[in-house]
Amino acid sequence: DQQVKQNSPSLSVQEGRISILNCDYTNSMFDYFLWYKKYPAEGPTFLISISSIKDKNEDGRFTVFLNKSAKHLSLHIVPSQPGDSAVYFCAASGYTSGTYKYIFGTGTRLKVLA
Amino acid sequence: DVKVTQSSRYLVKRTGEKVFLECVQDMDHENMFWYRQDPGLGLRLIYFSYDVKMKEKGDIPEGYSVSREKKERFSLILESASTNQTSMYLCASSSGRRITYNSPLHFGNGTRLTVT
Numbered sequence: 098d099q100q101v102k103q104n105s106p107s108l109s110v111q112e113g114r115i116s117i118l119n120c121d122y123t124n125s126m127f128d129y130f131l132w133y134k135k136y137p138a139e140g141p142t143f144l145i146s147i148s149s150i151k152d153k154n155e156d157g158r159f160t161v162f163l164n165k166s167a168k169h170l171s172l173h174i175v176p177s178q179p180g181d182s183a184v185y186f187c188a189a190s191g192y193t194s195g196t197y198k199y200i201f202g203t204g205t206r207l208k209v210l211a
Numbered sequence: 212d213v214k215v216t217q218s219s220r221y222l223v224k225r226t227g228e229k230v231f232l233e234c235v236q237d238m239d240h241e242n243m244f245w246y247r248q249d250p251g252l253g254l255r256l257i258y259f260s261y262d263v264k265m266k267e268k269g270d271i272p273e274g275y276s277v278s279r280e281k282k283e284r285f286s287l288i289l290e291s292a293s294t295n296q297t298s299m300y301l302c303a304s305s306s307g308r309r310i311t312y313n314s315p316l317h318f319g320n321g322t323r324l325t326v327t
Contacts, residue, residue, distance in 0.1 A: 103253075106251075128313070129313045131315055131316070133318075138220075138320075138321070138323075139320055139321070140215070140301055140303075140318035140319050140320045140321050141254070141301070141316075141318045142318070143315040143316070143317065146315055148313060186253060186254060188254075188316075190313070194270075196267055198256060198259070198269070199244070199256070199305075199316055200256070201246070201253045201254035201255075202253055203251060203252060203253035204253050
């Protein structure tokens with residue numbers, strides 16, 4: 098049972114435009130959410146996070162939005178740059194299956210076209 | 212900067228071999244994790260540890276074991292490697308006490324393991 102879902106396996110965006118990556122979760126016990134970027138042959142790099150007590154967090158070109166009632170979060174990248182081309186993973190942490198864990202989605206491959 | 216170091220970037224092993232994947236972090240983090248990444252499946256949690264000599268099973272622990280004898284080091288062991296364990300293995304660490312995981316995971320660069 099996939100507790101964290103990224104339903105879009107890939108996304109293409111023109112340079113300079115907004116990229117919006119989406120993520121849904123099912124467990125209301127999750128209380129901390131994160132986005133990671135991953136280049137091939139490298140480990141995931143932490144981008145931005147948000148606690149469940151907030152609905153928005155911003156860091157430079159990256160903004161994460163959290164809609165708790167819909168169990169949905171999104172990552173906005175504005176403006177998108179070719180160097181943003183990577184696989185993006187969302188993750189949620191909290192109490193699940195009897196312990197505290199970080200659960201990851203399956204990833205969305207973002208391609209920013211020059 | 213947090214540094215998580217995995218001892219090998221690439222490994223090729225034969226079916227049935229015992230395989231050790233080593234991970235060291237330099238930030239005095241309490242929590243350490245092993246994930247594997249496979250296309251279309253994302254990152255799946257194998258084992259994690261929130262203290263020295265403590266370990267908990269993740270979502271896919273079968274065929275794996277772990278060892279945490281020192282706070283900075285977390286080893287993943289494949290007792291008898293099989294071809295379905297060919298994957299990218301990622302180690303991570305985080306600070307914070309077990310019941311409040313409100314801090315990010317910091318990942319190593321991964322070990323690409325091929326079992327033939």
